[in-house]
Amino acid sequence: MLTTRQLSFSYQDEPVLQDLTLDFGRHAVTGVLGANGCGKSTLFMNLTGIVRPQQGAVLWQGEAIRYDKGSLRALRQRVATVFQDPEQQIFYTDIDSDIAFSLHNLGMDKQVIAQRVDRALTLVDAQGFRHKSVQHLSHGQKKRVAIAGALVMEAEYLLLDEPTAGLDPAGRQHMIAIIERIVAEGKRVIISSHDIDLIYQICDYLYVLEQGRLVNAGETAEVFMQREQLAAAGLVQPWLVKLHSELGLPLCKTEQQLFALLRQRDVERMR
Numbered sequence: 001m002l003t004t005r006q007l008s009f010s011y012q013d014e015p016v017l018q019d020l021t022l023d024f025g026r027h028a029v030t031g032v033l034g035a036n037g038c039g040k041s042t043l044f045m046n047l048t049g050i051v052r053p054q055q056g057a058v059l060w061q062g063e064a065i066r067y068d069k070g071s072l073r074a075l076r077q078r079v080a081t082v083f084q085d086p087e088q089q090i091f092y093t094d095i096d097s098d099i100a101f102s103l104h105n106l107g108m109d110k111q112v113i114a115q116r117v118d119r120a121l122t123l124v125d126a127q128g129f130r131h132k133s134v135q136h137l138s139h140g141q142k143k144r145v146a147i148a149g150a151l152v153m154e155a156e157y158l159l160l161d162e163p164t165a166g167l168d169p170a171g172r173q174h175m176i177a178i179i180e181r182i183v184a185e186g187k188r189v190i191i192s193s194h195d196i197d198l199i200y201q202i203c204d205y206l207y208v209l210e211q212g213r214l215v216n217a218g219e220t221a222e223v224f225m226q227r228e229q230l231a232a233a234g235l236v237q238p239w240l241v242k243l244h245s246e247l248g249l250p251l252c253k254t255e256q257q258l259f260a261l262l263r264q265r266d267v268e269r270m271r
């Protein structure tokens, strides 16, 4: 279980995260939601010990994490991060080598590495461009390679920082399908984003941050029904929730669900 207890973090003297007590173990997919600069990426860096809180703690299985090299390496095998910018975590020009890198570091058997790399590339639909050089990949393809690089660790937790940032509509839809696949594998996923519609569709539980403070927490639909509270945090309701609160349409989780319902209504009306 990954949690934080009264965690506060500052860059030099600038407070960025304040008194955060969060539990990421209770739900399959937890969203961290907030406007630009509210501290989402900084929170993720705290969760895997890239930076260290000045007050409070990050806890793994109920114990405060330790910051020696060995402990952090062990933690990052259980909690893998996909950074906001894929350039931040792709080091090789060859995709296979890049993804296998962390496993080689662990001294894993070559055959096992090959199997894991192959599986991760399949999961993110990257087999089709697997043999390309990384510098020739599109931004969306690089994002998928970065996810594969985290998936090979077979960690229990996957932190996805802005997984849909910079993707076109088709790329975004594809990314959602990939995340759903990862969730179906039984991992705990934490997603940070200001892509409200993505968060609404994918997350079970939300933490809303405003300038590093927790301003709301709850089941996804419950949080998104509070329009004014969202606006105060610089956010808006997902369009499916707006249709519900403005027009009284049923609250649907996906557009497919809504369209099916509306079609059904039409059929019933014509009878």
Ligand SMILES: Nc1ncnc2c1ncn2[C@@H]1O[C@H](COP(=O)(O)OP(=O)(O)OP(=O)(O)O)[C@@H](O)[C@H]1O
Pocket (backbone or CB within 6 Å): 011, 014, 016, 034, 035, 036, 037, 038, 039, 040, 041, 042, 043, 084, 162, 194
């Ligand atoms: N290395 C750094 N040194 C000093 N301040 C930083 C550093 N990195 C981030 N900050 C500041 O910390 C605050 C939180 O930044 P962070 O990147 O965590 O926000 P975010 O919620 O991820 O934003 P975005 O939605 O744009 O990704 C911002 O005010 C930012 O300017």
Ligand SMILES: [Mg+2]
Pocket (backbone or CB within 6 Å): 040, 041, 042, 084, 161, 162
């Ligand atoms: Mg960020």
